[in-house]
Amino acid sequence: MNQIPALIRVFAYLSILTVGGGMAAFPELKILTVEVHKWLTFPQLIHVYSVGQMAPGPNMMMIVVIGQWAGGFLGALVVLLAFFGPTALLAFIVASGWKKLEKWPWRTSIQEGLAPVSIGLLLAGCFTMAKGAISGVETAAIAVGVLLMLLQYKINPALLVLAGAVLGVFSFMPK
Amino acid sequence: MSDAALNPSVEALPAVPVEAQVSIGQIFLEFLIIGATSFGGVVPYLRGSLVTKRGWINDKEFVEMLSISQSLPGLNATNMAILVGEKLRGALGAIAAIIGICLPGAVLMYIVGIFYRIHGDHVWITAALKGVAAAAVGLILSTVVSMSKKSLSGKFDFVFIALTVIAVNRLHLGVPRTLVAVGLLAILFHRPRKQQKESGTQ
Numbered sequence: 001m002n003q004i005p006a007l008i009r010v011f012a013y014l015s016i017l018t019v020g021g022g023m024a025a026f027p028e029l030k031i032l033t034v035e036v037h038k039w040l041t042f043p044q045l046i047h048v049y050s051v052g053q054m055a056p057g058p059n060m061m062m063i064v065v066i067g068q069w070a071g072g073f074l075g076a077l078v079v080l081l082a083f084f085g086p087t088a089l090l091a092f093i094v095a096s097g098w099k100k101l102e103k104w105p106w107r108t109s110i111q112e113g114l115a116p117v118s119i120g121l122l123l124a125g126c127f128t129m130a131k132g133a134i135s136g137v138e139t140a141a142i143a144v145g146v147l148l149m150l151l152q153y154k155i156n157p158a159l160l161v162l163a164g165a166v167l168g169v170f171s172f173m174p175k
Numbered sequence: 176m177s178d179a180a181l182n183p184s185v186e187a188l189p190a191v192p193v194e195a196q197v198s199i200g201q202i203f204l205e206f207l208i209i210g211a212t213s214f215g216g217v218v219p220y221l222r223g224s225l226v227t228k229r230g231w232i233n234d235k236e237f238v239e240m241l242s243i244s245q246s247l248p249g250l251n252a253t254n255m256a257i258l259v260g261e262k263l264r265g266a267l268g269a270i271a272a273i274i275g276i277c278l279p280g281a282v283l284m285y286i287v288g289i290f291y292r293i294h295g296d297h298v299w300i301t302a303a304l305k306g307v308a309a310a311a312v313g314l315i316l317s318t319v320v321s322m323s324k325k326s327l328s329g330k331f332d333f334v335f336i337a338l339t340v341i342a343v344n345r346l347h348l349g350v351p352r353t354l355v356a357v358g359l360l361a362i363l364f365h366r367p368r369k370q371q372k373e374s375g376t377q
């Protein structure tokens with residue numbers, strides 16, 4: 001079945017939900033790609049998202065994998081366009097208008113108001129993901145370890161995710 | 176003493192705006208490099224490249240553009256690419272910047288996707304990915320903490336954070352409805368307040 005139209009619809013919709021970052025759309029991403037369209041399983045989504053954290057560039061490039069699985073090269077391409085197109089266009093329009101709004105008092109209100117909501121969405125996305133990613137003491141320890149390391153020291157997060165892979169091999173290999 | 180032409184002062188340099196000197200190709204290349212090297216988060220790399228290395232925008236502009244990027248839907252990385260590209264060379268600059276910053280990661284994840292599809296169920300890969308996913312949760316939590324430290328403007332904001340999480344994870348309202356409902360509430364809470372009370376209100 002041709003999945004291209006569905007890929008465009010889903011990712012264009014997810015695009016406008018990414019207030020404060022890609023993770024904000026994660027709960028909807030899970031519902032639409034895993035439960036509604038069954039392009040991949042929840043564990044696969046978590047794996048792909050997590051591996052994506054090691055890739056350079058914008059941190060939602062994992063969507064390429066979903067597009068590729070569901071619709072081949074064309075699928076990957078339309079997913080990129082659908083996911084980055086709408087917000088890019090919006091940013092482009094705002095780029096010219098925002099400066100004129102400098103004196104508009106509501107501009108600050110919007111910024112201050114959206115800050116806690118985007119943090120909440122990020123946290124909600126994190127909880128959605130944790131339900132699949134944290135399954136016992138070991139995985140919880142890795143998550144907390146990474147959190148504390150990042151809060152305490154200036155380390156490149158990609159290195160810690162890589163360290164998670166090494167720890168994973170040592171901890172979760174069947175004996 | 177010496178000829179003025181041999182000793183041009185800084186002021187004597189031609190007052191050509193920086194924008195005019197940046198070509199579409201340069202924009203594409205610079206963002207391609209950022210896209211290929213920005214492991215672990217794009218923003219610091221953007222600053223290092225655009226402000227420090229190239230001087231295409233100054234620090235104040237960078238902070239301003241970042242705050243716009245954060246208020247808009249879309250990833251910071253791609254919104255910044257659009258804003259900077261637009262400032263330097265208009266629509267074409269914006270397109271060159273966003274393609275440049277996305278291309279390396281997209282190609283890499285395309286290859287990763289094919290590899291994972293073939294080898295994803297090998298025991299050692301499954302084990303490694305379990306560790307990677309747990310580490311990613313820790314990484315997201317650290318982003319939550321650092322964003323809370325930086326961008327919250329009052330203790331009451333934690334109520335909005337809690338409301339958002341409950342709406343999405345407990346009430347399953349969905350992200351769009353939550354965004355509109357809690358977003359409007361929070362924006363109204365942070366509504367503009369005049370120093371003096373406006374006449375006629377209350």
